[in-house]
Amino acid sequence: MSAELQSVQRLLEAVRGAKRFVILPHNDPDPDAIAAAVALQQLVYLQLGIEGQILYHGIIGRAENRALTQYLGNPLRYVAAWPEDADCVALVDTQPGTGNNLLPIGVTAHVVIDHHPRQELTSHALFADVRSNVGATSTILVGYLNATRVEMNPQLATALFYGIKADTLDLGRSASSADVAAYLTLLPLVDAEGLFAIEHAQVPPEYFRHLDAALNAAHIYDGVVVSYIGLLPYPDLVAEVADLLSRLQHTRWVMCIGEYRDTLIISVRCWQRAGNAAQLIRTVVGAQGVAGGHGSMAAGHISLGGCPALPLAQQLIQRALQYLGVPENMDGKPLIT
Numbered sequence: 001m002s003a004e005l006q007s008v009q010r011l012l013e014a015v016r017g018a019k020r021f022v023i024l025p026h027n028d029p030d031p032d033a034i035a036a037a038v039a040l041q042q043l044v045y046l047q048l049g050i051e052g053q054i055l056y057h058g059i060i061g062r063a064e065n066r067a068l069t070q071y072l073g074n075p076l077r078y079v080a081a082w083p084e085d086a087d088c089v090a091l092v093d094t095q096p097g098t099g100n101n102l103l104p105i106g107v108t109a110h111v112v113i114d115h116h117p118r119q120e121l122t123s124h125a126l127f128a129d130v131r132s133n134v135g136a137t138s139t140i141l142v143g144y145l146n147a148t149r150v151e152m153n154p155q156l157a158t159a160l161f162y163g164i165k166a167d168t169l170d171l172g173r174s175a176s177s178a179d180v181a182a183y184l185t186l187l188p189l190v191d192a193e194g195l196f197a198i199e200h201a202q203v204p205p206e207y208f209r210h211l212d213a214a215l216n217a218a219h220i221y222d223g224v225v226v227s228y229i230g231l232l233p234y235p236d237l238v239a240e241v242a243d244l245l246s247r248l249q250h251t252r253w254v255m256c257i258g259e260y261r262d263t264l265i266i267s268v269r270c271w272q273r274a275g276n277a278a279q280l281i282r283t284v285v286g287a288q289g290v291a292g293g294h295g296s297m298a299a300g301h302i303s304l305g306g307c308p309a310l311p312l313a314q315q316l317i318q319r320a321l322q323y324l325g326v327p328e329n330m331d332g333k334p335l336i337t
């Protein structure tokens with residue numbers, strides 16, 4: 001039996017007999033989390049006949065992510081609080097204790113499938129498959145589906161393909177050979193028109209207003225671009241803007257900050273091979289909030305508790321500039337004059 005198939009067997013053992021099986025992607029789920037959750041739901045249903053329910057917390061705001069869930073027939077249900085009646089829970093694209101999912105501390109996850117750095121609490125799970133060398137959780141699920149010879153419908157294949165594409169920036173960043181292999185097995189199954197519609201989803205006019213504000217707020221300090229966007233329509237916007245700003249010539253680092261529902265949201269991009277975005281954001285956020293990510297991209301948030309966002313955002317920007325060795329007396333150059 002292949003190692004992959006053994007993993008699936010152990011995974012199914014952890015879910016077998018569940019009365020209320022809940023699949024939990026991270027808050028504000030992204031394409032990788034959404035696709036991996038749907039893949040796990042289908043795998044468990046086909047193998048055990050158990051209907052898992054995918055619950056999410058936060059918001060699916062980015063136009064592409066909304067288009068993806070719509071394309072999949074809206075398989076995710078919003079919950080404001082942890083469902084107490086769940087007797088089996090699977091975390092996907094997240095882990096216990098990361099602060100970016102609803103699982104209460106003290107409740108053990110039965111299943112954990114993720115590609116972020118391993119967390120201590122993950123060792124309590126009945127089944128854990130954490131591969132921090134892999135670029136997307138979707139890649140791990142593709143391995144499971146292939147090992148069990150579960151036939152993928154074009155919707156699921158397209159979602160998983162997009163999940164890998166989005167997390168690895170078209171295989172260009174943090175992609176392993178496993179991601180490339182999964183990408184290639186999915187390619188012939190992909191609904192190209194469906195994928196195009198997701199990736200080019202249309203956006204409301206506010207999107208451009210927020211983009212305008214973000215670009216006008218952007219300042220450059222010797223290859224380090226920072227932007228405080230202010231109030232966000234949805235938390236993912238900081239990541240979108242960070243991606244856009246990282247295309248600016250000679251940019252090494254980008255940090256974007258915004259406010260969403262009494263929370264400061266931070267996104268970091270690093271355009272240097274040796275740079276460590278996760279380390280930067282952990283240093284900047286410290287014990288004030290939650291932060292994590294990879295070498296090239298990272299995110300974090302700090303609860304404001306009613307305090308104004310701007311002074312804290314300025315503090316974080318100062319800390320980041322100091323960490324990156326930008327001289328204290330250097331004035332930022334506005335991106336747009």
Ligand SMILES: [Mn+2]
Nearest residue numbers: 032093137167
């Ligand atoms: Mn992911």
